[in-house]
């Protein structure tokens with residue numbers, strides 16, 4: 569397996585030159601666009617790695633999967649889906665346009681920014697800090713990594729420049745989707761996006777979802793199978809933003825990407841995969857990571873369809 573992963577990384581390194589590192593969050597612009605790494609963690613406890621698997625990056629939109637999980641655990645499915653929809657969108661992850669035109673006005677799904685901000689508002693806690701700590705603790709449990717923390721530079725960089733997210737959040741409060749202190753809600757969201765990880769952490773998140781919401785090594789059941797299934801279904805329909813349909817055909821694995829360059833993938837009953845390559849395609853997905861998953865899926869016949 570290590571040999572296969574090394575080969576796949578080297579086969580796809582060239583394509584990273586065709587992508588661009590995200591710079592709309594200035595601190596993300598410092599990443600090395602040539603980096604490409606992978607970790608596969610399987611059900612038996614084996615961990616395989618290749619390339620720059622241990623370079624640190626921030627979760628960004630990958631965090632939206634676990635924040636959704638926590639919001640459903642806290643409030644139940646019915647309450648959460650009163651505030652956010654279940655439908656994919658053909659628009660960019662940070663698009664604002666449908667918020668006003670759709671009736672009733674609510675974000676289309678929890679994997680786009682507006683939806684994830686609505687979800688962050690539903691996490692329980694006496695203030696933003698407690699809400700975020702509850703979410704961070706859940707990530708620590710799932711990955712088995714107690715050292716997970718926020719990358720302060722990325723967090724402050726996004727907080728300073730996140731006016732589009734801020735605009736969506738204030739609009740959502742106006743139409744009654746968000747309640748309470750908008751800046752505090754945004755702070756939870758900006759921090760969850762800035763949690764720093766490597767490919768191993770991300771593969772463990774995938775493995776946890778692949779194993780229906782249980783951490784395989786400890787067998788601890790963190791969430792019901794039903795909620796784990798909801799999260800994986802969103803990964804299939806919305807996880808790669810407006811490239812999710814094509815990804816389902818070409819790769820066929822539930823996956824969630826982030827603009828930090830990570831992709832988290834969950835192959836049901838088999839393995840979790842964490843990929844990192846900060847050079848992005850025009851839709852905001854890791855250009856090398858996408859190709860790496862495509863080749864791995866083909867080699868090991870991993871498509872769920």
Ligand SMILES: NC(=O)CC[C@H](N)C(=O)O
Pocket residue numbers: 627628629630661662681726733761825826827828852
């Ligand atoms: N697609 C992403 O990873 C987006 C997350 C990023 N923090 C943002 O809000 O723009």
